[in-house]
Amino acid sequence: MWIPTEHEKYGVVLASFRGTVQHGLPLEIGDTVQLLEKCEGWYRGFVHKNPNAKGIFPCTYIHLKNAHIKNKGQFETVIPTEDSVITEMTSTLRDWGAMWKRLYVKNDGDLFHRLWHVMNEILDLRRQVLVGHLTNDRMKDVKQHITARLDWGNEQLSLDLVPRREFSMVDPDEISVTELFKLMEHRHRKKETPVPASTHHLFVHMKSLMSSNLGEELEVFFHIYDGRENRPLSERFFVRLNKNGVPKSPEKTERQCTLFVDLGSSDLRKDVYIVVHIMRIGRMGAGEKKNLCSIQYRRPFGCAVISIADLLTADSKDDHLLKVYACTTESEWYQIHENIIRKVNSRYNLSGSNTGLAVSLQLLHGDIEQLRREYMVLFTRGVSITKKLGFSDIIMPGEMRNDLYMTLEKGEFEKGGKSVARNVEITVYVLDIEGQVMKSYVAAGSGEPGGDVYHSFVLYHNNSPRWAEQIKLPIPVDMFRGSHVRFEFRHCSTKDKGEKKLFGYSFVHLMQEDGRTLPDGTHELIIHKCEENANLQDSSCYLKLPFSKANLPGNNQAVKGTKECFWITSFLCSTKLTQNGDMLDLLKWRAHPERINDSLLKLKEIDGSEIVKFLQDTLDTLFGILDESSQRYGLKVFDCLVHIINLLQDSKFHHFKPVMDTYIESHFAGALSYRDLIKVLKWYVDRIIDAEHQDHIQQVLNATEYIFKYIIQSRRLFALATGGQSEEEFRCCVHELFMSIRFFLSQENKITSPITQTQAVFLRTFPAVYGELLKIFTVREVAGFVRETLGSLPATARAECPLEAVKLHCIAKTVESQLYTNTESRCILLPVVLRLLQAHMQEQRDLVMCARILTSMLSLVRKYDSTATEPVVSEEVDLIVDSLLVVLMRTILEITNRPQAAGTNMRLQFQDITGEFVACLLALLRQMSDKHYQQLLQAFTSKDDLRDFLLQIFTVFRILIRPEMFLKDWTVMRLVTNNVIITTVLYLSDALRKNFLNDKFDYKVWDSYFYLSVIFINQPCLQLESFSPSKKKRVLEKYGDMRVMMGCEIFSMWQNLGEHKLNFIPAMIGPFLEVTLVPQPDLRNVMIPIFHDMMDWEQRRSGNFKQVEAKLIDKLDGLMSEGKGDETYRELFNSILLKKIERETWRESGVSLIATVTRLMERLLDYRDCVKLGEVDGKKIGCTVSLLNFYKTELNKEEMYIRYIHKLYELHLKAQNYTEASYTLLLYDELLEWSERPLREFLNYPMQSEWQRKEYLHLTIVQNFDRGKCWENGIILCRELADQYESYYDYRNLSKMRMMEASLYEKIMDQQRLEPEFFRVGFYGKKFPFFLRNKEFVCRGHDYERLEAFQQRMLNEFPHAIAMQHVNQPDQTIYQAEAQYLQIYAVSPIPESQDVLQRDGVADNIKSFYKVNHIWRFRYDRPFHKGTKDKENEFKSLWVERTSLTLVQSLPGISRWFEVEKRELVEVSPLENAIEVIENKNLQLRMLIAQCQSRQMQNINPLTMCLNGVIDAAVNGGLARYQEAFFVKDYIVNHPEDGEKIGRLRELMFEQAHILEYGLAVHEKFVPQDMRPLHKKLVDQFHVMKSSLGIQEFPAYVRASPVHFTNGSPRSSCRNSVPNIISPDGARVVARRSPLTYPAVNRYSSSSLSSQASNEVSNITGQSESSDEVFNMQPSPSTSSLSSNHSASPNVTSSAPSSTRGSPQLQDKHKHSRENSCLSSRERPVSAIYPNPLDPAQRATPHQTGDTTLPRSDPNLSAPDKGSSAKTIRSQSPVPTSRSPQKSSLPPFTPSPTECQSAGLVSNSPVLSGSYSSGISSMSRCSVSEASGTEATTGDHPAHQGPTMPNSVSSGSDELIRRENKTPPPYSVYERTNPRRPVPLPHSLSIPPSVDPPALPPKPHQQRTSSMKLVPASDPRRADGVPHVPRPRPLPRKVSQL
Secondary structure, eight states: OOEEOSSOOEEEESSOBOOOSTTBOOBOTTOEEEEEEEETTEEEEEETTEEEEEEEEEGGGEEEOOEEEESOSTTOEEEEOSOHHHHHHHHHHHHHHHHHHHHHHHTOHHHHHHHHHHHHHHHHHHHHHHHTOOOHHHHHHHHHHHHHHHHHHHHHTTOOOOOEETTEEOOTTTSOHHHHHHHHHHHHHHHHOOOOOSEEEEEEEEEEEEOTTOOSEEEEEEEEEETTTTEESBOOEEEEEOTTSSBSOTTOGGGTEEEEEEEEGGGOSTTEEEEEEEEEEEOSSTTOOOOSOOOOEEEEEEEEEEEGGGGTTOOSOEEEEEEOEEESSGGGGGGHHHHHHHTOGGGEEESOTTOEEEEEEEEEESOHHHHHHHTHHHHHHOOEEEOBSSOOSSOOTTOOOEEEEEEEEEEEOOOTTOSSOOOEEEEEEEEOTTSOBOTTOBBSSBTSOOBSEEEOOOOTTOSSOEEEEEEEEOOOGGGTTTOEEEEEEEEEOOSSSOOEEEEEEEEEESBOTTSOBOOSEEEEEEOEEOOTTOOOSOTHHHHTSOOBGGGOOTTOHHHHHOSOEEEEEEEEEESSOOOOHHHHHHHTTTTOGGGHHHHHHHGGGSOHHHHHHTHHHHHHHHHHHHHHOHHHHHHHHHHHHHHHHHHTTSGGGGGGHHHHHHIIIIIOOOTTHHHHHHHHHHHHHHTTTTOSOOHHHHHHHHTHHHHHHHHHHHHHHHHHHHTSTTHHHHHHHHHHHHHHHHHHHTOOOOTTOHHHHHHHHHHHHGGGGHHHHTTTSOHHHHHHHHHHHHHTSOSOOOTTOHHHHHHHHHHHHHHHSHHHHSHHHHHHHHHHHHHHHHHHHHTTOSHHHHHHHHHHHHHSOOOOOSSTTHHHHHHHHHHHIIIIIHHHHHHHHHHHHSOOOSSHHHHHHHHHHHHHHHHHHHHHHHHOOHHHHHHHHHTOOSHHHHHHHHHHHHHHHHHHHSGGGSOTTOHHHHHHHHHHHHHHHHHHHHHHHHHSSGGGOOHHHHHHHHHHHHHHHTOGGGOGGGSOHHHHHHHHHHHOOHHHHHHHHHHHHHHHHGGGGGGGTTTTHHHHHHHHTSSOHHHHHHHTHHHHHHHHHHHHHHSSOHHHHHHHHHHHHHHHHTTOOOHHHHHHHHHHHHHHTTTOTTHHHHHHHHHHHHHHHHHHHHHHHHHTSSSOOHHHHHHHHHHHHIIIIISOOHHHHHHHHHHHHHHHHHTTOHHHHHHHHHHHHTTOOSSOOEEOOBTTBOSEEHHHHHHHHHHHHHHHHHHTTOHHHHHHHHHHHHHHHHHTTOHHHHHHHHHHHHHHHHHHHHSOOOBOOEEEEEEESTTSOTTTTTEEEEEEOOTTOOHHHHHHHHHHHSTTOEEOSOOSOOOHHHHTOSSOEEEEEEEEEEOSOHHHHHOTTOOHHHHHHHHHSSEEEEEEEEEEEOSSOOSSOGGGTEEEEEEEEEEEEEESSSSSEEEEEEEEEEEEOHHHHHHHHHHHHHHHHHHHHHHHHTTOOSSSHHHHHHHHHHHOOOSSOTHHHHHHHHSSHHHHHHOGGGHHHHHHHHHHHHHHHHHHHHHHHHHHHHOOGGGHHHHHHHHHHHHHHHHHHTOSSOOHHHHTSOOOOGGGSOOTTOOOSSOOTTOGGGGOOOOOOOOOOOOOOBOOBOOSSOHHHHHHHHHHHSOOOOTHHHHSOOSOTTOSOOSTTSOOOTTBOSOOBOSOBSSSSOOHHHHHHHHHHOOOGGGSSTTBSSOOTTOGGGOOOSSOOTTTTSOTTOHHHHSGGGTTOGGGBOOOSOOOOOOOOOOOOOOSOOOOGGGOOOTTSOOOOOBOOOOSOSOGGGTOOOOOOGGGOSSBOOOOOGGGOOSSOSSOOOOOHHHHHHHTTOOOOTTOTTOOOOSSOOOOOOTTTSOOOSOOOOOSSOOTTOOOOSSOOOOOTTOTTOTTOOOOOOOOSOOOOOGGGO
16 A cells, blocks of 8 residues: 655665556666655655656665655655755756766867866765765865866856855845845856955976086075065075986975965066076086095086066966076176176176076965965975065064074175185174074075075185175074174185185174164174184184174274275064164163153154064053053053054054954953043044144044044943943043034035045044944944934035045945844934935935945845834835835936946946846845835825836836846846746736726836836746756746746736727737747747737727738747747647637638738748758758748738848858859849839948949849859840940940850850759658648759769758659658658750750750750650550550649749649650651751751761661661551551551651651761771661662652752751640640749750760760661650660659750860760660669760750650740740839849859859739739730730830730739749840840741741741640741840740
8 A cells, every 4th residue: 555655755766777567667876756655665756857757666776865845745845954065066967967968969078078077076075075074174175175166067068157155055035135146246256357366476396407517516596586676585495406417305395396485466577587596516616627625615606597577477387497607707796697687798608508407487376375275285295485585565463483684795805915815715603692503593595404504605716705695594582682693704725635714703793782683784894813723612702892893982993994894784584573772662661761752752653564563562551651641641642552553554564453453352451541542532523623734633533443442442441340430421421522523524614625534534434433332332322323423414415525425435334334233223223324325326426335335235134024023124124115216226227228338347337236236126126015015106196106117117127137137147146036026017017907097098108018028028047948957947946937927917917908909909919929939838828819819909990900910920030030939839829819719700811810820930930940950951942932932922021022032042152053043133133123213221232222223133143143154144134234334325334244245155155054954852741841741843953963863962951751762643641641751753854945946057055055944844754555565566555654744933943943833644655656756866867967067066976876776777677666556557447546647657757768868968978988888888778778668769748849958957946747736735734833942953854766875875885876776766755765675664763864964065175074974864764763873874975966855755846836836935025014123132242253164063043033023012913914924926916915015926825824813923034124125135045036947858837938937827825826927036035034
């Protein structure tokens, strides 16, 4: 039985549990679980990270932990009762773990590894804390370390800043908002701005000396030297080196490492140096030979210098190699370092080219204790401390030091009877009072222990040596008296014995008889001569002698006259000894009472460091004098006391204040002093007003704090000694003193008056007195003193008065004092404080101080509960609200609206006080209860005041919500802010309803309310979906989802508006829409119904809701592009509103609006998802086109339409689709007119005229057409621009445009263009985006892209798609599947411009453009056998299933792919297929013969191979198979309807024979000699073929006209006379919808008998194509062989594209690369989706010969209508349109088209086209007029002419049938008008006149006319049957008419 757990509530998972049992809950190791029930070894509960999933798990998997339960019961919360640091650490590490893995995925290796180390470190520290074996101090250090690491990681991962007090996280509900703000700010400042250290230390590590001439031991001395003052700053650090130049004691690191301590900030400058002196220990001369002498001398070796500035920028320890210099002259040694610094090169030189001193140097910052913590290893290993000469900048009390430094400066010696100067060495001893040598008190420097004696270095042969050598004498204080230092002088002989002969000595006493130590400075000592063997052990024999010339009596001339002298410099650094006689006189005042007055006067002149040394003794002396002679010396003692107190205000002695405090508390004994002190202080205060000089009085008042401390302590001592006597007298004295103070404070003076400055001095020190007064007086009494004193200040406030700032500073100190924290005193002081504070804030003065005061006040106001203090706190809140709430809000508004100061410091300052004022406002609002709000709202006497207040507070709240109000990681502060705001808004909304509704409605207040609510909900910090699960849980537990709360409040307030809702329609549609896009289901359910309400009210007002629709559509685009909204929202929006409008009378229009908005959302969501992809791909372009079309055709939103035009343009440019980019930009171009109308600045376009913008667009489009090699289109635009220039007589630009046009013509003829392939792509399944789902498209491929490459690209773009292996249309299961299916196969284009393609004399370069441009229709053929297959002749049953696809827009266009608008399926019978095959082969033969005759062919091989392929059809019987199949009696009887077709087939066969005969004649003329045998064979076989066909002679219609070629070449455009009865064109209906863009690639379907293919194969492989490949006429035009041996396999699914469309005629030198890079589509197996890559038929053709790429089944080639078929001509009649130009912007000019001409580039393109509609600006739908249709017949019949142009080409009647009632695409490339004048097209672009060219044999129903060409009445596209009449040269066409 399951029992609820009582104590077992919380646990941690020890091992992972799979949860495979029934109701089992999977667990992962480390998860925390909450336990609900228990049963027989099993728990039931949930994991904290997913509380919704509950289940069971074994008890043994759980480690139980103690926990605290809140809200026990169903909604209980369990909190583990462990250290808060441990809890935080655990939750933080869990969050880090997930982010750490993401770092690995993102490949952020650096942070990944750093975070890994920190996480491991935190885990180790966590173990230490959990074990619980740490001491308190160690635990504190560990927790500090943990929190530092946690903060570091949170900062690196951009997580929230955690407010902490000490180490524990702070609950924001437990402290005031002002305290929370302080904590956040403190942690931020600690993180951002570390306090610069005032103390610095230099670490030095001596490593080695590198030199080639070592061999002696060395001594190295380091010290810091001030180059500016030429004096050392520190004592010396001493290192001994062995003969190898390395330290002698490497194991003792303290002897090679030191820390130069206590350097001030002023010491870190450029002219402070580290100076190194090096001494050698050895012979006198460095180069002397070894002798028997064993005595060694200290001799100079070298010096090195480095500036300390070189170390300032280094963060770590740096190794340095210092150059070592030697003296040029040894006598200059004492100043060698100065010479090096001053670079006096003549006095020093390098001691050796390879001599260097290796040292390691590092600057450390902070006090010494901090360094011990941070560099523990350094101090553990051992480091010597090298002290500064003198005290540091800050003297610390308790610092013990007693060092005497002596510098051996110089000496003057006589020769002593010698011929050369002496080698003098000084020996130094320190002797005590008894004359004994003091052991270990002579030190050369730190690093080495002190010795008993010190030997100076020796200068060779110098009687005036200068040493400048410093030694340190650390003698204890108690041994100073009676001690002296003796200096012995010896001559060092350089002879063999090397003796040191004593010849004199000097000495000096360390302390004078009066107790003063040896004065600092230089002392000239007397050298007393002595014998070499003199005994100086007995010091008494010389101590009575004079030691200094300065101390000699005047009559001792003999000693004064001696020349021998010795100079030393002494410097004492002692905290116990003094050299000042005046200080000693004062301390010994009892011995000399007569000197008291002088001593008190001289005290002010004594150095401060001397006074603080003897602070306690001095104070005892002063109070001793006061007690004994108060009448006589009271004033002077008081002045001395004031001097000492003010001395401690100096930063150098600031740390001695605690020493004085300790003295007052523990040592002060002046029980009677208070009377004299009060008396003198009152005397000074009373004199203030009359005194001329205020300086001294200001010093007195500056010391008020400590004077009161002495007064109070003295009174306490007196009361303690006397039992409280004279209490009343004391109180009276104090009251009188304060009366005097109040009187002097109440004086109003000029700003510059000294009294005003005196008042300011007192106010600065006054708050420090409160604490002392509280020791004797009650809280209320002291509060009374303060209130009266502050109240006595002058009431008139002047902003320029410095007293005002001081007054406010005094208030701040008062609020922060102990006195104010007491509730009783606070009630007394609060009114005074509020009055002063309010006055300053109203005038916006001293806001920084005001913020500080307010923060302190509100920090004391806790959230009250039902305690005794509630009424008191409530009363305080009342007072603060009444006085400051309104002025506080006004202040925040003033500060935030104030322009930012230029200086960074000022800007930060304003930012800081803004945050403080905001925190104060939030703290105050959080303390307000219902009662406070009621009182506040009732206090407003008028509606206007209340209105102003509400507007003000709503504005302030909007400011608080701004992202920049708090730092990014201050989420805790933001959540508290939002909690306060929503609570306050709930209170204020009642006031809004009661006071500003119905007849009192105020729009501005309600609008401000709604605006605030909307931006509140949309704050980033409230979007819980973006939080981690743990953070989201914490927020929900503490605050709930505040967005839902505010949303419900919005809905409630909206419902209360009633008819006033109309005031907010449509203004609030956008804001409310933004709210509903927030991904919170509850919020959406609450807010979406408001739109129904808006629709309803708008319907009532205006009968429709167009405004609502327009606003929704306008806002959706911007909001969704920002990432808002999702598929769930679209479905919810649709379902909720449809449900709401079910019963409305306007339901139908409502459904339409909802459907429109929903469809827009679909497209916007698709667009957003695609834009998120990193690369430009078809999906992104397709989405943009879909959206662009939607805005144009369905929404009529012109500006959005133009914006998306430019977005699409940018995408195309990025993808290098230059042609498509041009078509795209043309959409905008066609919205503009050639007018001077001014256009505003828009997108990237400047303000300019419409003409200028259109000109710019034209030029840009031409450039892109050039880059995309679409030169024909560029020519049209060039002509249009040239026409404009000509009309304005701008001949300069006209000439440039003509040259540009000429260059485009040249490029057409000279440059290579690749013909793309085309592919049909079907997207099936629900997983595709809406704009692709269950639709089929035709895509234009990239250059060199074949089917398999295109398939792979599609699969890469849709990695989850499944490729379908068949071409059959899918069924509904595929359409509705939750998957993605791709069906891809190649299709063949059906060109429209047949007249150009079939016209002879037109270069292939020109034809290649028309074959693959402006293609609307594509074809795919699939061969199949119907009925029984005849094995002997399969042609009898071989049918072709022909699928024709019609697009919504021609390719190329604004996209690489367009949707299929119409799909037609036609079956072609075997007979019809045979007709097509022979027709196409005849055309090919004619073309090759014509090329051969005109010598366009470089060799005759193509013609040879084609003739051979047709004549030598040995495998399948060639034409004989057709005879067997269709000319037999059975077929004719069974198919009487095919009689005409059989006749046509017979005609074609005879025609082919005639062509072959003529071709052989031409072949014979040009065939080379080595090919003669082949030609003879062909002639023989031809006769055999003729006989097999039964041709004895050609029929009459063939013989009537001999084979004739005009100009010697056949016309490739000769027409066939029999109508194409199988053409599907007659039934084609084209509905031009807005195109969907996805890159698609297409190729033509090739003819089955491509001689070109065979020729090329022959050229490549060396084998000729067998004749069966020619005469085995395959029914399918897309197959290269459909014989029984080569029939298509069952897997064959798509027709192969046409042959390669490269550069029309490649040169030989380019042929090889072309052959190997272009695969002919016709050489592939039939339409296979996955063709065999090894199929040899896929080899490339080097160039295209003739028009072989035309599809064999193309109806334009099989009937007379091919000559002038209507669909070959796009509307040639420009239709003038009245456009409303739009303003738009264009990206920068694209580079020159010559920059990107490589054939290997992606087929370039942005998309170009015009608009059908003449009403462009209104984007209205319109039907196409006859003259503007995209397909038209050529004719001049008046009924079909355009409205303005006399020579127009009208559209056929079937064209009208196909186009009527269809909405034209908004970017038709077939409708540009030229309002100026017609400009003739170039021959290559003009539509050829309908004149029959000379044909090969005369064709039936076709006669050549020299002056005109007639269109047969049977043309299926000419229902009217009106023949063409002669017409002039066609009018120029625009690009949109191409």
